[in-house]
Amino acid sequence: MKKLLPIANLSDLAPGSCLSVEADGIGVALFNVDGTIYALDNTCPHAGGPLGEGTLSNEIVECPWHRWRYNVRTGERPENPEFKVACYQVHVRDNVILVAIPAK
Numbered sequence: 728m729k730k731l732l733p734i735a736n737l738s739d740l741a742p743g744s745c746l747s748v749e750a751d752g753i754g755v756a757l758f759n760v761d762g763t764i765y766a767l768d769n770t771c772p773h774a775g776g777p778l779g780e781g782t783l784s785n786e787i788v789e790c791p792w793h794r795w796r797y798n799v800r801t802g803e804r805p806e807n808p809e810f811k812v813a814c815y816q817v818h819v820r821d822n823v824i825l826v827a828i829p830a831k
């Protein structure tokens with residue numbers, strides 16, 4: 728079961744940028760790739776770096792701590808798809824970004 732939560736305004740996430748937010752106690756990383764919004768778990772599986780504070784290049788985010796890379800569409804590392812972060816479904820209504828996160 729999932730909950731759809733409003734977590735940010737679209738105007739706070741310019742194309743090519745990313746953002747760390749928290750929704751119902753869950754850290755979420757948001758990414759704007761040419762106007763399409765993607766959401767991943769914010770915690771890098773390597774050592775817990777905040778992916779929403781990384782560097783976004785097209786659909787690849789680089790973790791700010793040790794530079795592991797993830798595809799923001801799939802959550803997979805291009806170099807090693809066995810390391811993967813959770814992807815969350817995104818909806819945009821008016822100027823609001825909503826993310827479907829697991830219900831507790």
Ligand code: FES
Pocket residue numbers: 771772773774775776790791792793794795
């Ligand atoms: S914590 Fe992300 S690469 Fe190390």
